[in-house]
Amino acid sequence: MIEVSGLRVVLPPAVAAVDGVDLTIRGGEFVVILGRSGAGKTTFLRALNRLVEPTAGTVRLGGRAITGADAATLRGMRRQIGMVFQQFNLVRRASVVENVLAGRLGWSPTLPTLFGRFSENDRRFARECLAQVGLADFAARRADTLSGGEQQRVAIARALAQSPSVILADEPTASLDPALTGSIMDLLRAINVQRRLTLVVSQHQLETARAYATRIVGFRRGRVVFDGPPSALTPAVATGIYGEDTPA
Amino acid sequence: MKRTTLAIAVIVLAWTVWDTGSDPVRLARGVPWIADFLRRMLPPDLRVLPAALHGALTTVEIAVLGTAVAAAAALPLGFLSARNVAAPAVFHPARAALNFFRSVDTLVYALVFVAAVGLGPFPGVLAVVAYTTTSLAKLYSEAIEGIDRGPVDAITATGATRLQILRYGVLPQVLPLFLSYVLYRLETNIRAATVLGFVGAGGIGFYLQTYLRMIDYPAASTVLLVTVAMVMVVDAVSSRLRARLV
Numbered sequence: 038m039i040e041v042s043g044l045r046v047v048l049p050p051a052v053a054a055v056d057g058v059d060l061t062i063r064g065g066e067f068v069v070i071l072g073r074s075g076a077g078k079t080t081f082l083r084a085l086n087r088l089v090e091p092t093a094g095t096v097r098l099g100g101r102a103i104t105g106a107d108a109a110t111l112r113g114m115r116r117q118i119g120m121v122f123q124q125f126n127l128v129r130r131a132s133v134v135e136n137v138l139a140g141r142l143g144w145s146p147t148l149p150t151l152f153g154r155f156s157e158n159d160r161r162f163a164r165e166c167l168a169q170v171g172l173a174d175f176a177a178r179r180a181d182t183l184s185g186g187e188q189q190r191v192a193i194a195r196a197l198a199q200s201p202s203v204i205l206a207d208e209p210t211a212s213l214d215p216a217l218t219g220s221i222m223d224l225l226r227a228i229n230v231q232r233r234l235t236l237v238v239s240q241h242q243l244e245t246a247r248a249y250a251t252r253i254v255g256f257r258r259g260r261v262v263f264d265g266p267p268s269a270l271t272p273a274v275a276t277g278i279y280g281e282d283t284p285a
Numbered sequence: 286m287k288r289t290t291l292a293i294a295v296i297v298l299a300w301t302v303w304d305t306g307s308d309p310v311r312l313a314r315g316v317p318w319i320a321d322f323l324r325r326m327l328p329p330d331l332r333v334l335p336a337a338l339h340g341a342l343t344t345v346e347i348a349v350l351g352t353a354v355a356a357a358a359a360l361p362l363g364f365l366s367a368r369n370v371a372a373p374a375v376f377h378p379a380r381a382a383l384n385f386f387r388s389v390d391t392l393v394y395a396l397v398f399v400a401a402v403g404l405g406p407f408p409g410v411l412a413v414v415a416y417t418t419t420s421l422a423k424l425y426s427e428a429i430e431g432i433d434r435g436p437v438d439a440i441t442a443t444g445a446t447r448l449q450i451l452r453y454g455v456l457p458q459v460l461p462l463f464l465s466y467v468l469y470r471l472e473t474n475i476r477a478a479t480v481l482g483f484v485g486a487g488g489i490g491f492y493l494q495t496y497l498r499m500i501d502y503p504a505a506s507t508v509l510l511v512t513v514a515m516v517m518v519v520d521a522v523s524s525r526l527r528a529r530l531v
Contacts, residue, residue, distance in 0.1 A: 088438055116444035126435035128457045139453050143444025151452050192439070199443055 038064055039085065039203065039235070044094035046077075046084050046259075054080035056259035058094070062237060064202070067229045069246040070239040071263075072256030073279050078239035079123075081256065082205045085237070086118045087111060098203070116143035119196025121206040125188040129181035133172065133191050136180050137163040140198025166194040170224060186217040193224060197232075204228065206238040210245070218242070222249050243275055322502070329510060330503035333496070337511040340482070340489035345515065347406050347481065347488055348474040351413025356467045358418045363425025363463075364451065370429055380426075383419050391416040391477040395486040406487030413474050413481075421470055428462040429455060461530045468523045468530075475519045479512050489515070 039062040046055040054077045062068050070078045083089040085096055087103060096103045103114050119140070127136045141159040142150055149155070155163075167173055170190040175183065180191060189209060196204050206225060210218040222238075226249055229236045240246045246253050247267045255263030255270075255278035263274050301307075365371050366379035394415040398408035432455055440454035482490025489512055496505035 086442055088442060112444040112446065114444070115442055118442070120439065120442040122435060122439060124435050126439035128436045128453065130461065131457050139440055139445075140443050142440065142446075142449045142453060147446050147448055150449055195439070195443070 038062065038097075038099060039237070040095075040097040040100075041085070042095050044081070044084060044096065045092045046080050046089055047092040048080065048089075053259050055084060055091075058259075058261055060254060060261060060264070062235060064235050065229070065233050067226065067236045067249060067251045068238070069250035069253050070237065070256055071241070071243065071246045071253050071278055072239075073241055076256040076278075077259035078241075078256050079207050080259075082120075082207050082237065082239055085205060086115050086120060088120075112143060116199055117202045119199045119201035119204040121189070121192050121196050121204060121209050123208040123211050125185070125192045125212075127180040127188055127191055127195075129179075131180055132176065133178050133180055133183070134160075134163055134167065134176040136191055137167055137194045137198050140166070140195040143199065162200075163194075163198050166197040167191075169197060169228075170194045185213050186220065189213065189217075189221055190224065193221075193228070197228065201234065203235045203237065206236065208239050208241065211241065218245060225249070243270075243279075246270075326502040326506035326509075328503065329507040330501070331507060333492070333504040333507050334511070336492055337489065337508045340492045340508065341511050341515045343406050344478045344481075344488035344490070345475065345519065347409040347413060347486075348471060348478045348519075351410045351478075352417055352467060352471045352474050354410075354414045355417035355421055355470070356463075358414070359421035359425055362418065362422035363429060366422060367426040367429035369432075370451070370455070383423050383426075386415070386419040387423060389416070391474075392480060392484065395481050395484050399485045404485040404487075409478060409481040409486035409488060412486060413478060416477075417470050417474060421466060424466045425459070425463055428459045428466070432458045465527045465530045468527045472520050472523050475516055479516070 041058055041060045044055055044058040045053060048054045058081065070081065072078050080089055084091045091104055098114055098117060103111065106114060138155050138159060141155055141163065145155060145159065164176060167176055170193050172187060172190055180188060210221050213221065222245060225236055225238060228234055247270065250267050253265065253267055253270055254261055257278055262277055362379065365375050366383055368376055371379065391412050394412035395408060398411040402408050437450060437454035440450045445453065478488050480490045482488045483494050489508060493505055493508045496508060
Protein backbone atom coordinates (compact mmCIF):
# COMPACT_ATOMS: atom_id res chain seq x y z
CA MET A 38 0.00 0.00 0.00
CA ILE A 39 1.26 3.45 -0.93
CA GLU A 40 -0.03 6.41 1.05
CA VAL A 41 0.69 9.86 -0.27
CA SER A 42 -0.39 12.86 1.69
CA GLY A 43 0.04 16.57 1.07
CA LEU A 44 2.76 15.87 -1.52
CA ARG A 45 4.29 18.97 -3.06
CA VAL A 46 7.32 19.11 -5.34
CA VAL A 47 8.65 22.49 -6.35
CA LEU A 48 11.20 22.31 -9.14
CA PRO A 49 13.71 25.11 -9.70
CA PRO A 50 13.24 27.95 -10.29
CA ALA A 51 9.76 27.94 -8.68
CA VAL A 52 7.38 25.58 -10.46
CA ALA A 53 5.03 23.51 -8.33
CA ALA A 54 5.11 20.38 -10.53
CA VAL A 55 3.17 18.45 -7.89
CA ASP A 56 0.92 20.73 -5.91
CA GLY A 57 -0.71 19.03 -2.95
CA VAL A 58 -1.56 15.42 -3.78
CA ASP A 59 -3.31 13.01 -1.42
CA LEU A 60 -3.64 9.48 -2.74
CA THR A 61 -3.83 5.99 -1.29
CA ILE A 62 -2.99 3.12 -3.61
CA ARG A 63 -3.93 -0.33 -2.36
CA GLY A 64 -1.92 -3.48 -3.01
CA GLY A 65 -2.66 -5.12 -6.38
CA GLU A 66 -4.21 -2.08 -8.05
CA PHE A 67 -3.36 -1.11 -11.61
CA VAL A 68 -3.45 2.66 -11.35
CA VAL A 69 -3.00 4.81 -14.42
CA ILE A 70 -1.96 8.40 -13.79
CA LEU A 71 -3.56 10.22 -16.68
CA GLY A 72 -2.79 13.71 -17.84
CA ARG A 73 -1.29 15.70 -20.65
CA SER A 74 2.43 16.31 -20.76
CA GLY A 75 3.53 18.82 -18.13
CA ALA A 76 0.71 17.86 -15.78
CA GLY A 77 3.22 16.60 -13.19
CA LYS A 78 2.89 12.84 -13.76
CA THR A 79 6.63 12.17 -14.12
CA THR A 80 7.56 14.32 -11.14
CA PHE A 81 4.88 12.59 -9.05
CA LEU A 82 6.23 9.11 -9.87
CA ARG A 83 9.83 10.18 -9.29
CA ALA A 84 8.88 11.68 -5.93
CA LEU A 85 7.45 8.31 -4.79
CA ASN A 86 10.94 6.73 -4.67
CA ARG A 87 12.65 10.08 -4.11
CA LEU A 88 14.52 10.29 -7.40
CA VAL A 89 13.12 13.78 -6.96
CA GLU A 90 13.15 15.12 -3.42
CA PRO A 91 9.64 16.22 -2.34
CA THR A 92 9.34 19.76 -1.03
CA ALA A 93 6.58 18.87 1.42
CA GLY A 94 4.25 16.03 2.34
CA THR A 95 4.80 12.35 3.05
CA VAL A 96 5.02 9.13 1.09
CA ARG A 97 4.61 5.82 2.91
CA LEU A 98 5.10 2.34 1.58
CA GLY A 99 3.54 -0.46 3.62
CA GLY A 100 3.17 1.95 6.52
CA ARG A 101 6.85 3.03 6.56
CA ALA A 102 7.81 6.57 5.60
CA ILE A 103 10.02 6.96 2.53
CA THR A 104 10.08 10.71 2.93
CA GLY A 105 12.61 11.63 5.59
CA ALA A 106 14.17 8.16 5.65
CA ASP A 107 17.96 8.09 5.99
CA ALA A 108 20.11 6.94 3.05
CA ALA A 109 20.33 3.26 4.08
CA THR A 110 16.59 2.98 4.84
CA LEU A 111 15.79 4.74 1.56
CA ARG A 112 17.91 2.22 -0.40
CA GLY A 113 16.16 -0.63 1.37
CA MET A 114 12.75 0.76 0.41
CA ARG A 115 13.74 1.54 -3.17
CA ARG A 116 14.43 -2.19 -3.64
CA GLN A 117 10.72 -2.79 -3.18
CA ILE A 118 9.84 -0.29 -5.91
CA GLY A 119 10.76 -1.24 -9.47
CA MET A 120 10.85 1.58 -11.98
CA VAL A 121 10.37 1.63 -15.74
CA PHE A 122 11.18 4.76 -17.74
CA GLN A 123 9.99 6.33 -20.97
CA GLN A 124 13.53 6.17 -22.42
CA PHE A 125 14.17 2.62 -21.05
CA ASN A 126 17.41 3.87 -19.39
CA LEU A 127 19.36 0.70 -20.04
CA VAL A 128 23.13 0.70 -19.95
CA ARG A 129 23.44 0.54 -23.72
CA ARG A 130 26.90 -1.01 -23.94
CA ALA A 131 26.21 -3.73 -21.38
CA SER A 132 24.63 -7.07 -22.23
CA VAL A 133 20.92 -7.70 -21.71
CA VAL A 134 21.48 -10.04 -18.75
CA GLU A 135 23.87 -7.56 -17.09
CA ASN A 136 21.16 -4.93 -17.33
CA VAL A 137 18.67 -7.28 -15.67
CA LEU A 138 21.20 -8.24 -12.97
CA ALA A 139 21.43 -4.56 -12.05
CA GLY A 140 17.98 -5.08 -10.54
CA ARG A 141 19.68 -7.28 -7.90
CA LEU A 142 22.15 -4.57 -6.82
CA GLY A 143 20.09 -3.42 -3.86
CA TRP A 144 20.01 -7.00 -2.52
CA SER A 145 23.70 -7.74 -3.07
CA PRO A 146 26.75 -6.81 -0.98
CA THR A 147 28.54 -3.87 -2.59
CA LEU A 148 32.12 -5.16 -2.84
CA PRO A 149 31.60 -8.27 -5.03
CA THR A 150 29.22 -6.38 -7.34
CA LEU A 151 31.91 -3.76 -7.97
CA PHE A 152 33.84 -6.58 -9.66
CA GLY A 153 30.76 -7.71 -11.55
CA ARG A 154 30.14 -10.71 -9.27
CA PHE A 155 26.60 -11.80 -8.47
CA SER A 156 25.46 -14.93 -6.67
CA GLU A 157 24.37 -17.95 -8.70
CA ASN A 158 20.82 -17.46 -7.38
CA ASP A 159 20.79 -13.89 -8.63
CA ARG A 160 21.95 -14.97 -12.07
CA ARG A 161 19.32 -17.69 -12.28
CA PHE A 162 16.62 -15.28 -11.14
CA ALA A 163 17.72 -12.67 -13.70
CA ARG A 164 17.29 -15.27 -16.45
CA GLU A 165 13.84 -16.18 -15.13
CA CYS A 166 12.85 -12.50 -15.28
CA LEU A 167 14.12 -12.31 -18.86
CA ALA A 168 12.09 -15.38 -19.73
CA GLN A 169 9.00 -13.80 -18.20
CA VAL A 170 9.26 -10.84 -20.62
CA GLY A 171 9.83 -13.24 -23.52
CA LEU A 172 13.51 -12.48 -24.10
CA ALA A 173 15.21 -15.62 -22.75
CA ASP A 174 17.31 -15.95 -25.91
CA PHE A 175 18.57 -12.36 -25.79
CA ALA A 176 20.66 -12.65 -22.60
CA ALA A 177 24.08 -12.26 -24.22
CA ARG A 178 23.13 -9.54 -26.73
CA ARG A 179 24.33 -5.98 -26.22
CA ALA A 180 21.38 -3.88 -25.02
CA ASP A 181 21.67 -1.28 -27.79
CA THR A 182 21.31 -3.91 -30.51
CA LEU A 183 17.68 -4.49 -29.44
CA SER A 184 14.62 -2.70 -30.81
CA GLY A 185 12.84 -0.12 -28.67
CA GLY A 186 10.09 -2.53 -27.66
CA GLU A 187 12.63 -5.19 -26.72
CA GLN A 188 14.66 -2.69 -24.71
CA GLN A 189 11.57 -1.72 -22.73
CA ARG A 190 10.97 -5.42 -22.01
CA VAL A 191 14.53 -5.68 -20.68
CA ALA A 192 13.84 -2.66 -18.48
CA ILE A 193 10.71 -4.38 -17.15
CA ALA A 194 12.77 -7.53 -16.48
CA ARG A 195 15.25 -5.38 -14.55
CA ALA A 196 12.39 -4.03 -12.42
CA LEU A 197 11.09 -7.59 -11.85
CA ALA A 198 14.58 -8.71 -10.79
CA GLN A 199 14.24 -6.45 -7.76
CA SER A 200 11.35 -8.71 -6.61
CA PRO A 201 9.46 -5.51 -5.87
CA SER A 202 6.00 -5.08 -4.43
CA VAL A 203 5.33 -2.05 -6.62
CA ILE A 204 6.31 -1.09 -10.16
CA LEU A 205 6.26 2.54 -11.23
CA ALA A 206 6.19 3.00 -15.01
CA ASP A 207 6.66 6.49 -16.38
CA GLU A 208 5.08 6.76 -19.84
CA PRO A 209 6.43 3.29 -20.68
CA THR A 210 5.02 3.33 -24.21
CA ALA A 211 5.49 6.99 -25.18
CA SER A 212 8.72 6.49 -27.12
CA LEU A 213 7.53 3.33 -28.87
CA ASP A 214 5.74 2.65 -32.10
CA PRO A 215 1.97 2.80 -31.36
CA ALA A 216 1.68 -0.83 -32.47
CA LEU A 217 3.93 -1.85 -29.57
CA THR A 218 1.91 0.00 -26.92
CA GLY A 219 -0.47 -2.93 -26.53
CA SER A 220 2.25 -5.54 -26.07
CA ILE A 221 4.05 -3.56 -23.36
CA MET A 222 0.80 -2.73 -21.55
CA ASP A 223 -0.28 -6.40 -21.83
CA LEU A 224 2.99 -7.40 -20.22
CA LEU A 225 2.47 -4.93 -17.36
CA ARG A 226 -1.08 -6.23 -16.86
CA ALA A 227 0.17 -9.83 -16.79
CA ILE A 228 2.66 -8.85 -14.08
CA ASN A 229 -0.10 -7.10 -12.17
CA VAL A 230 -2.43 -10.09 -12.36
CA GLN A 231 -0.01 -13.02 -12.02
CA ARG A 232 2.43 -11.60 -9.48
CA ARG A 233 -0.16 -9.44 -7.71
CA LEU A 234 2.18 -6.48 -7.99
CA THR A 235 0.87 -2.96 -7.58
CA LEU A 236 1.31 -0.95 -10.77
CA VAL A 237 1.38 2.82 -11.05
CA VAL A 238 1.65 3.75 -14.70
CA SER A 239 1.58 7.24 -16.15
CA GLN A 240 -0.04 7.70 -19.54
CA HIS A 241 -1.14 10.58 -21.70
CA GLN A 242 -3.31 8.37 -23.93
CA LEU A 243 -6.91 8.19 -22.78
CA GLU A 244 -7.79 4.98 -24.64
CA THR A 245 -4.81 3.06 -23.26
CA ALA A 246 -5.64 4.23 -19.75
CA ARG A 247 -9.24 3.07 -20.12
CA ALA A 248 -8.24 -0.32 -21.51
CA TYR A 249 -5.78 -1.31 -18.77
CA ALA A 250 -6.43 0.60 -15.56
CA THR A 251 -8.43 -0.71 -12.63
CA ARG A 252 -8.37 2.87 -11.41
CA ILE A 253 -7.58 6.13 -13.15
CA VAL A 254 -6.16 9.18 -11.42
CA GLY A 255 -6.39 12.33 -13.53
CA PHE A 256 -3.67 14.94 -13.10
CA ARG A 257 -3.88 18.54 -14.12
CA ARG A 258 -1.34 21.20 -13.17
CA GLY A 259 0.09 19.04 -10.40
CA ARG A 260 -3.27 18.29 -8.76
CA VAL A 261 -5.61 15.31 -8.77
CA VAL A 262 -8.74 16.31 -10.71
CA PHE A 263 -10.26 12.84 -11.07
CA ASP A 264 -10.00 9.58 -9.15
CA GLY A 265 -12.16 6.62 -10.03
CA PRO A 266 -12.76 3.53 -12.16
CA PRO A 267 -12.41 3.78 -15.96
CA SER A 268 -16.20 3.52 -16.30
CA ALA A 269 -16.61 6.83 -14.44
CA LEU A 270 -14.36 8.63 -16.89
CA THR A 271 -16.99 10.44 -18.95
CA PRO A 272 -16.12 12.76 -21.86
CA ALA A 273 -16.83 15.73 -19.59
CA VAL A 274 -14.34 14.40 -17.02
CA ALA A 275 -11.77 13.81 -19.78
CA THR A 276 -12.09 17.43 -20.81
CA GLY A 277 -11.48 18.39 -17.21
CA ILE A 278 -8.21 16.42 -17.24
CA TYR A 279 -6.97 17.51 -20.65
CA GLY A 280 -8.36 21.01 -20.80
CA GLU A 281 -10.32 22.43 -23.72
CA ASP A 282 -8.36 20.60 -26.45
CA THR A 283 -9.62 17.23 -27.56
CA PRO A 284 -7.64 14.45 -25.89
CA ALA A 285 -5.02 12.70 -27.98
CA MET B 286 34.16 46.75 -33.32
CA LYS B 287 35.34 44.03 -35.68
CA ARG B 288 37.70 46.47 -37.32
CA THR B 289 39.24 47.51 -34.00
CA THR B 290 39.76 43.86 -33.04
CA LEU B 291 41.47 43.20 -36.35
CA ALA B 292 43.66 46.31 -36.01
CA ILE B 293 44.72 45.26 -32.49
CA ALA B 294 45.52 41.74 -33.73
CA VAL B 295 47.68 43.13 -36.54
CA ILE B 296 49.55 45.43 -34.16
CA VAL B 297 50.17 42.62 -31.66
CA LEU B 298 51.43 40.27 -34.38
CA ALA B 299 53.67 42.97 -35.91
CA TRP B 300 55.17 43.60 -32.50
CA THR B 301 55.88 39.90 -31.94
CA VAL B 302 57.58 39.70 -35.36
CA TRP B 303 59.83 42.62 -34.41
CA ASP B 304 60.47 41.45 -30.84
CA THR B 305 61.42 37.89 -31.80
CA GLY B 306 63.61 39.06 -34.69
CA SER B 307 61.60 36.95 -37.14
CA ASP B 308 63.01 37.76 -40.56
CA PRO B 309 62.31 35.88 -43.80
CA VAL B 310 65.56 37.18 -45.27
CA ARG B 311 67.54 35.63 -42.45
CA LEU B 312 65.68 32.35 -43.05
CA ALA B 313 66.50 32.52 -46.79
CA ARG B 314 70.17 33.11 -45.98
CA GLY B 315 70.10 30.10 -43.67
CA VAL B 316 68.73 27.67 -46.29
CA PRO B 317 72.17 26.67 -47.62
CA TRP B 318 73.24 25.85 -44.06
CA ILE B 319 70.20 23.60 -43.60
CA ALA B 320 71.03 21.93 -46.92
CA ASP B 321 74.60 21.45 -45.77
CA PHE B 322 73.40 20.01 -42.46
CA LEU B 323 71.14 17.52 -44.25
CA ARG B 324 73.93 16.57 -46.68
CA ARG B 325 76.27 15.82 -43.80
CA MET B 326 73.59 13.59 -42.21
CA LEU B 327 73.62 11.33 -45.25
CA PRO B 328 74.06 8.49 -45.52
CA PRO B 329 72.86 7.44 -42.04
CA ASP B 330 75.46 5.54 -40.05
CA LEU B 331 73.78 2.19 -39.51
CA ARG B 332 76.48 0.99 -37.12
CA VAL B 333 74.65 2.84 -34.35
CA LEU B 334 71.33 1.14 -35.21
CA PRO B 335 71.45 -1.30 -32.24
CA ALA B 336 72.05 1.60 -29.85
CA ALA B 337 69.25 3.62 -31.45
CA LEU B 338 66.83 0.68 -31.23
CA HIS B 339 67.74 0.14 -27.60
CA GLY B 340 67.05 3.83 -26.94
CA ALA B 341 63.72 3.58 -28.77
CA LEU B 342 62.71 0.58 -26.67
CA THR B 343 63.49 2.50 -23.49
CA THR B 344 61.42 5.46 -24.74
CA VAL B 345 58.44 3.19 -25.47
CA GLU B 346 58.82 1.64 -22.03
CA ILE B 347 58.87 5.06 -20.35
CA ALA B 348 55.72 6.10 -22.21
CA VAL B 349 53.84 2.82 -21.67
CA LEU B 350 54.64 2.48 -17.96
CA GLY B 351 54.07 6.18 -17.29
CA THR B 352 50.76 6.20 -19.15
CA ALA B 353 49.54 3.01 -17.47
CA VAL B 354 50.26 4.27 -13.95
CA ALA B 355 48.68 7.63 -14.81
CA ALA B 356 45.58 5.97 -16.30
CA ALA B 357 44.88 4.28 -12.96
CA ALA B 358 45.91 7.20 -10.75
CA ALA B 359 43.65 9.56 -12.73
CA LEU B 360 40.52 7.46 -12.04
CA PRO B 361 39.72 8.72 -8.52
CA LEU B 362 40.85 12.23 -9.48
CA GLY B 363 38.53 12.18 -12.50
CA PHE B 364 35.49 11.30 -10.40
CA LEU B 365 36.42 13.82 -7.70
CA SER B 366 36.63 16.63 -10.25
CA ALA B 367 33.40 15.85 -12.09
CA ARG B 368 30.70 18.40 -11.33
CA ASN B 369 27.83 15.90 -11.48
CA VAL B 370 29.44 13.32 -9.17
CA ALA B 371 31.53 15.15 -6.57
CA ALA B 372 30.23 17.55 -3.93
CA PRO B 373 31.10 21.22 -4.66
CA ALA B 374 33.45 21.29 -1.65
CA VAL B 375 35.51 18.53 -3.31
CA PHE B 376 35.02 19.45 -6.93
CA HIS B 377 36.34 23.02 -6.84
CA PRO B 378 39.69 22.33 -5.12
CA ALA B 379 40.17 19.19 -7.25
CA ARG B 380 39.63 21.15 -10.47
CA ALA B 381 41.96 23.92 -9.33
CA ALA B 382 44.70 21.41 -8.46
CA LEU B 383 44.35 19.73 -11.85
CA ASN B 384 44.63 23.00 -13.72
CA PHE B 385 47.68 23.99 -11.68
CA PHE B 386 49.64 20.77 -12.21
CA ARG B 387 48.57 20.43 -15.83
CA SER B 388 50.12 23.78 -16.72
CA VAL B 389 53.60 22.28 -16.20
CA ASP B 390 54.93 20.29 -19.16
CA THR B 391 56.40 16.76 -19.00
CA LEU B 392 59.90 18.09 -19.79
CA VAL B 393 59.82 20.46 -16.83
CA TYR B 394 58.71 17.63 -14.55
CA ALA B 395 61.63 15.60 -15.94
CA LEU B 396 64.12 18.31 -14.85
CA VAL B 397 62.65 18.18 -11.35
CA PHE B 398 62.70 14.37 -11.11
CA VAL B 399 66.24 14.06 -12.54
CA ALA B 400 67.34 16.38 -9.75
CA ALA B 401 65.37 14.29 -7.25
CA VAL B 402 66.19 10.68 -8.20
CA GLY B 403 69.17 10.98 -10.56
CA LEU B 404 69.71 10.23 -14.27
CA GLY B 405 68.08 7.42 -16.29
CA PRO B 406 64.64 6.27 -17.48
CA PHE B 407 63.08 6.28 -13.98
CA PRO B 408 62.78 10.10 -13.68
CA GLY B 409 61.36 9.97 -17.22
CA VAL B 410 58.62 7.58 -16.08
CA LEU B 411 57.87 9.82 -13.09
CA ALA B 412 57.64 12.88 -15.35
CA VAL B 413 55.20 11.13 -17.69
CA VAL B 414 53.11 10.00 -14.70
CA ALA B 415 53.05 13.50 -13.21
CA TYR B 416 51.82 15.24 -16.34
CA THR B 417 49.58 12.49 -17.73
CA THR B 418 47.72 11.87 -14.46
CA THR B 419 46.39 15.39 -14.31
CA SER B 420 45.69 15.68 -18.01
CA LEU B 421 43.82 12.34 -18.07
CA ALA B 422 41.91 13.26 -14.90
CA LYS B 423 40.67 16.38 -16.68
CA LEU B 424 39.56 14.35 -19.72
CA TYR B 425 37.95 11.68 -17.51
CA SER B 426 35.99 14.29 -15.55
CA GLU B 427 34.68 15.87 -18.74
CA ALA B 428 33.55 12.45 -19.99
CA ILE B 429 31.79 11.84 -16.67
CA GLU B 430 30.04 15.20 -16.91
CA GLY B 431 28.75 14.28 -20.38
CA ILE B 432 26.99 11.04 -19.41
CA ASP B 433 23.34 10.21 -19.98
CA ARG B 434 21.45 10.72 -16.71
CA GLY B 435 18.92 7.97 -17.51
CA PRO B 436 20.88 4.82 -16.56
CA VAL B 437 22.07 6.56 -13.37
CA ASP B 438 18.42 7.16 -12.39
CA ALA B 439 17.55 3.56 -13.23
CA ILE B 440 20.39 2.12 -11.12
CA THR B 441 19.56 4.52 -8.27
CA ALA B 442 15.96 3.31 -8.34
CA THR B 443 17.06 -0.30 -7.73
CA GLY B 444 18.28 0.66 -4.25
CA ALA B 445 21.96 0.53 -5.23
CA THR B 446 24.65 2.17 -3.10
CA ARG B 447 26.67 5.17 -4.35
CA LEU B 448 29.60 3.01 -5.42
CA GLN B 449 27.27 0.58 -7.22
CA ILE B 450 25.66 3.52 -9.04
CA LEU B 451 29.11 4.69 -10.19
CA ARG B 452 30.09 1.16 -11.24
CA TYR B 453 26.84 0.25 -13.05
CA GLY B 454 25.35 3.61 -14.08
CA VAL B 455 28.41 5.73 -14.84
CA LEU B 456 31.42 3.51 -15.58
CA PRO B 457 29.94 1.54 -18.51
CA GLN B 458 29.13 4.83 -20.23
CA VAL B 459 32.59 6.34 -19.81
CA LEU B 460 34.96 3.35 -19.92
CA PRO B 461 35.33 3.21 -23.73
CA LEU B 462 36.02 6.95 -23.75
CA PHE B 463 38.56 6.54 -20.94
CA LEU B 464 40.43 3.84 -22.86
CA SER B 465 40.41 5.95 -25.99
CA TYR B 466 41.86 8.92 -24.05
CA VAL B 467 44.55 6.67 -22.54
CA LEU B 468 45.64 5.48 -26.00
CA TYR B 469 45.66 9.04 -27.30
CA ARG B 470 47.82 10.05 -24.33
CA LEU B 471 50.14 7.12 -25.05
CA GLU B 472 50.69 8.48 -28.56
CA THR B 473 51.52 11.98 -27.35
CA ASN B 474 53.66 10.57 -24.51
CA ILE B 475 55.84 8.64 -26.98
CA ARG B 476 56.56 11.99 -28.65
CA ALA B 477 57.14 13.74 -25.34
CA ALA B 478 59.41 10.91 -24.18
CA THR B 479 61.70 11.24 -27.21
CA VAL B 480 63.05 14.53 -25.84
CA LEU B 481 63.20 13.42 -22.19
CA GLY B 482 66.73 12.11 -22.86
CA PHE B 483 67.86 15.68 -23.56
CA VAL B 484 67.59 16.43 -19.84
CA GLY B 485 69.00 13.09 -18.75
CA ALA B 486 65.71 11.26 -18.24
CA GLY B 487 66.54 8.31 -20.49
CA GLY B 488 65.46 6.96 -23.85
CA ILE B 489 66.27 7.69 -27.46
CA GLY B 490 66.67 11.44 -26.90
CA PHE B 491 69.87 10.75 -24.98
CA TYR B 492 71.45 9.20 -28.11
CA LEU B 493 70.26 11.99 -30.38
CA GLN B 494 71.68 14.63 -28.10
CA THR B 495 74.96 12.75 -27.64
CA TYR B 496 75.60 12.31 -31.41
CA LEU B 497 74.63 15.90 -32.17
CA ARG B 498 77.08 17.10 -29.52
CA MET B 499 79.80 14.88 -30.98
CA ILE B 500 78.95 16.39 -34.40
CA ASP B 501 78.38 12.82 -35.63
CA TYR B 502 75.53 13.71 -38.00
CA PRO B 503 75.27 10.33 -39.82
CA ALA B 504 74.76 8.62 -36.45
CA ALA B 505 72.24 11.28 -35.40
CA SER B 506 70.28 10.75 -38.60
CA THR B 507 69.97 7.01 -37.84
CA VAL B 508 68.56 7.90 -34.44
CA LEU B 509 66.13 10.36 -36.04
CA LEU B 510 64.92 7.76 -38.55
CA VAL B 511 64.38 5.23 -35.76
CA THR B 512 62.43 7.88 -33.81
CA VAL B 513 60.17 8.59 -36.77
CA ALA B 514 59.58 4.87 -37.37
CA MET B 515 58.83 4.28 -33.67
CA VAL B 516 56.31 7.12 -33.50
CA MET B 517 54.59 5.97 -36.68
CA VAL B 518 54.31 2.36 -35.52
CA VAL B 519 52.89 3.33 -32.13
CA ASP B 520 50.44 5.78 -33.75
CA ALA B 521 49.24 3.15 -36.19
CA VAL B 522 48.71 0.48 -33.53
CA SER B 523 47.08 2.90 -31.12
CA SER B 524 44.70 4.48 -33.61
CA ARG B 525 43.63 1.04 -34.80
CA LEU B 526 42.83 0.08 -31.19
CA ARG B 527 40.97 3.35 -30.68
CA ALA B 528 38.86 2.82 -33.77
CA ARG B 529 37.64 -0.45 -32.25
CA LEU B 530 36.54 1.25 -29.04
CA VAL B 531 34.12 3.79 -30.41
